[in-house]
Amino acid sequence: MNLNLTLIGQAIAFAVFVWFCMKFVWPPVMQALQERQKKIADGLDAASRATRDLELAQEQAAEQLKESKEQAAQIIEQAHKRANQMIEEARDNARLEGERMIESARGEIEQETQRAKEELRTQVAALAIQGAERILDSSIDEAKHRELVDKLAAEL
Amino acid sequence: MAGNNPTSSEYIQHHLQNMTFGLHPENGLGLAHSAQEAQEMGFWAIHLDTMGWSIGLGVLFLWLFRSVAKSVSTGVPGGLQNFVEMMVEFVDNSVRETFHGKSKLIAPLSLTIFCWIFLMNLMDLVPVDFLPMLAQKIGAWFGADPAHVYFKVVPTTDVNATLGMSLAVFALIIFYSIRSKGLSGFLAELTLHPFNASNPFVQALLIPVNFLLEAVTLLAKPVSLALRLFGNLYAGELIFILIAMIGLWQLPLHFAWATFHILIITLQAFIFMMLTIVYLSMATEKH
Numbered sequence: 477m478n479l480n481l482t483l484i485g486q487a488i489a490f491a492v493f494v495w496f497c498m499k500f501v502w503p504p505v506m507q508a509l510q511e512r513q514k515k516i517a518d519g520l521d522a523a524s525r526a527t528r529d530l531e532l533a534q535e536q537a538a539e540q541l542k543e544s545k546e547q548a549a550q551i552i553e554q555a556h557k558r559a560n561q562m563i564e565e566a567r568d569n570a571r572l573e574g575e576r577m578i579e580s581a582r583g584e585i586e587q588e589t590q591r592a593k594e595e596l597r598t599q600v601a602a603l604a605i606q607g608a609e610r611i612l613d614s615s616i617d618e619a620k621h622r623e624l625v626d627k628l629a630a631e632l
Numbered sequence: 633m634a635g636n637n638p639t640s641s642e643y644i645q646h647h648l649q650n651m652t653f654g655l656h657p658e659n660g661l662g663l664a665h666s667a668q669e670a671q672e673m674g675f676w677a678i679h680l681d682t683m684g685w686s687i688g689l690g691v692l693f694l695w696l697f698r699s700v701a702k703s704v705s706t707g708v709p710g711g712l713q714n715f716v717e718m719m720v721e722f723v724d725n726s727v728r729e730t731f732h733g734k735s736k737l738i739a740p741l742s743l744t745i746f747c748w749i750f751l752m753n754l755m756d757l758v759p760v761d762f763l764p765m766l767a768q769k770i771g772a773w774f775g776a777d778p779a780h781v782y783f784k785v786v787p788t789t790d791v792n793a794t795l796g797m798s799l800a801v802f803a804l805i806i807f808y809s810i811r812s813k814g815l816s817g818f819l820a821e822l823t824l825h826p827f828n829a830s831n832p833f834v835q836a837l838l839i840p841v842n843f844l845l846e847a848v849t850l851l852a853k854p855v856s857l858a859l860r861l862f863g864n865l866y867a868g869e870l871i872f873i874l875i876a877m878i879g880l881w882q883l884p885l886h887f888a889w890a891t892f893h894i895l896i897i898t899l900q901a902f903i904f905m906m907l908t909i910v911y912l913s914m915a916t917e918k919h
Contacts, residue, residue: 478652496698497740497743
């Protein structure tokens with residue numbers, strides 16, 4: 477167990493090894509480790525962000541679905557209303573048309589009646605005169621009595 | 633076993649002798665042929681096996697980690713990169729938990745300590761006779777007497793290796809102390825604790841006492857660091873050598889001890905690393 481030059485040699489070798497390790501081994505490995513750590517952290521970050529985005533998107537989709545459902549219901553409601561309205565309108569129209577037709581028919585009937593009355597009136601007048609002529613047998617001044625009978629016929 | 637049937641103690645001593653290269657006062661520059669010669673070479677001799685294995689293993693560690701660091705990708709890591717990243721993260725976490733200052737040196741220092749010591753300790757698991765025998769065969773081929781070719785494979789069983797490292801750590805402790813507290817702060821820490829007095833005269837008397845206590849505390853750090861590692865591995869190696877001498881029964885025993893030794897190897901590397909971090913964090917923190 478002699479202490480000798482080996483002692484100094486070992487110390488020098490040790491110092492050189494430490495220097496080499498400090499200069500060429502430690503920094504690149506440490507840097508790689510830190511970079512990987514950062515990468516993993518970034519990856520985890522991105523993953524959580526993506527999850528959040530997904531949740532947001534799902535929420536949005538659900539909301540949109542709800543909205544569209546509401547809209548559809550609204551549209552159906554409107555359509556129903558419109559249909560009812562149309563039916564109502566049609567019904568009204570039909571009734572008006574009917575009334576109008578009834579009205580016109582009534583007018584026509586009126587007219588017809590008027591015309592029949594007119595005809596009847598003239599015929600009645602003639603008939604009355606004829607009857608009176610026959611009864612009175614030409615003792616009557618036709619012109620004088622014509623006026624009288626016309627007046628009478630007009631009262632019909 | 634080397635040569636012509638050495639005795640047990642010769643065998644053990646042969647295994648515990650480093651391959652020493654230096655200037656012998658009589659034989660000139662060359663390898664020591666015995667423990668005695670190695671001793672006679674004095675301080676200016678070098679253990680070729682310790683240096684060779686430790687530098688080789690250090691280069692292996694750095695080459696392995698450097699090759700990963702060069703092609704490191706931030707994507708999904710492959711097998712080797714995974715392993716390297718695991719080690720780096722493990723060391724980084726240990727440093728973060730213990731050392732609260734900011735330093736670019738501590739973490740790579742700890743990684744180097746852990747991996748290098750682990751690899752050096754790992755050589756303990758190579759069967760004790762395998763590499764020394766190989767060295768003897770090669771030595772014999774070059775014309776050397778196999779009995780005098782010494783080859784110690786585990787660098788951490790050489791106190792020079794562990795003390796070399798711990799002295800480097802010691803230098804860092806002093807450097808960090810002075811950097812964070814200033815020279816005066818460092819000296820004050822050495823001389824004004826643990827005994828403190830408001831009377832300047834009494835304080836002056838207490839300074840040498842404090843200095844003695846604190847100097848022991850300070851010096852105990854590198855010494856204990858080095859000797860703990862050395863002692864554990866030296867004892868482990870010695871037991872491997874003893875097991876290797878008992879014949880056929882060595883196989884299950886060797887296996888059992890090696891299995892247990894895996895724990896010691898890792899633990900000692902970890903302890904050396906953790907204590908280095910603790911000492912350096914103590915050096916930077918103000919009391």
